[in-house]
Amino acid sequence: MIGVEYSIAAYALGLGLMLGYGLRVWWRLRGALRRANERAGGSTGESQGEADSDVRRAEPASASRAR
Amino acid sequence: MGGTRRIAVAGYWVLSLAALAGAAWLAAYYAPVDADMGVIQKVFYFHLPAALCMFGACGLVFVAGVGYLWQREGWWDDLSHASARVAVLLSSVVLLTGMIWGKQAWGTWWTWSPRLTFSLVLWLLYVAYLVLRASIGSEQKRAVVCAVYGIVAFLDVPLVYLSTKLMPDIHPESIELERPMWVTLGAWMAAVTLLSAGLVAARYRVARLERAHEEWALRTGMGGPA
Numbered sequence: 001m002i003g004v005e006y007s008i009a010a011y012a013l014g015l016g017l018m019l020g021y022g023l024r025v026w027w028r029l030r031g032a033l034r035r036a037n038e039r040a041g042g043s044t045g046e047s048q049g050e051a052d053s054d055v056r057r058a059e060p061a062s063a064s065r066a067r
Numbered sequence: 068m069g070g071t072r073r074i075a076v077a078g079y080w081v082l083s084l085a086a087l088a089g090a091a092w093l094a095a096y097y098a099p100v101d102a103d104m105g106v107i108q109k110v111f112y113f114h115l116p117a118a119l120c121m122f123g124a125c126g127l128v129f130v131a132g133v134g135y136l137w138q139r140e141g142w143w144d145d146l147s148h149a150s151a152r153v154a155v156l157l158s159s160v161v162l163l164t165g166m167i168w169g170k171q172a173w174g175t176w177w178t179w180s181p182r183l184t185f186s187l188v189l190w191l192l193y194v195a196y197l198v199l200r201a202s203i204g205s206e207q208k209r210a211v212v213c214a215v216y217g218i219v220a221f222l223d224v225p226l227v228y229l230s231t232k233l234m235p236d237i238h239p240e241s242i243e244l245e246r247p248m249w250v251t252l253g254a255w256m257a258a259v260t261l262l263s264a265g266l267v268a269a270r271y272r273v274a275r276l277e278r279a280h281e282e283w284a285l286r287t288g289m290g291g292p293a
Contacts (some may be wrong), residue, residue: 006107013111022262032273
């Protein structure tokens with residue numbers, strides 16, 4: 001059927017770009033959360049949940065400084 | 068991010084990917100093959116929602132620019148940055164899917180029609196926004212320049228939208244769809260909107276965390292740039 005390869009290529013390229021970018025952002029978010037965790041004085045071996053709560057503690061202070 | 072919020076974020080991404088899988092199934096098996104254009108018409112289900120979400124991302128850059136100039140708060144600048152990145156991503160998707168469609172429909176990858184030209188200009192404008200951001204060292208100066216630039220760059224959005232209405236253009240102004248085609252288009256609209264909004268939100272959070280880290284590094288003299 002005419003156009004099948006082109007249609008598949010269009011979807012694969014478009015979705016590949018979006019999902020690839022999503023993975024890249026997820027990777028950077030992971031790094032940023034780890035740094036926030038270290039900044040708040042936690043050890044690098046603790047769970048993601050603990051790291052997240054450290055970010056929550058660290059963020060308001062930095063947000064007020066930004067203003 | 069507490070436990071409940073983590074579950075909500077994970078649920079959001081599961082929902083987005085499920086919506087994407089459902090939309091892909093609809094495009095492949097439910098939507099009929101167009102009698103005139105054949106299978107290549109199905110690219111439209113992805114192309115149009117990506118274009119509309121691209122307009123939305125450009126609109127967010129505009130709103131964030133106005134917000135920053137009004138309130139001078141860093142989170143507006145971070146929102147502008149996150150939205151501009153997703154605008155570049157979506158406009159790349161729009162250009163690439165459009166080119167592939169054009170190769171089948173028109174027999175050429177590219178033609179300098181008003182809609183295509185303004186779309187390419189839009190992509191260049193937001194790529195230039197990111198280059199501009201990276202080239203300014205001072206945080207406040209960067210935020211002001213990018214806010215003004217984001218507001219001005221948005222002027223191209225109505226040009227892209229109106230180009231087929233106001234000027235003779237090879238690009239179709241509208242396409243007649245049967246009911247299953249509308250259903251498929253709606254499903255793709257939902258999936259691409261969820262995915263795009265999630266990407267803006269995630270990138271915004273990265274920008275907030277990196278800003279906090281840079282401020283901490285400046286204050287304490289510890290750590291490198293994020």
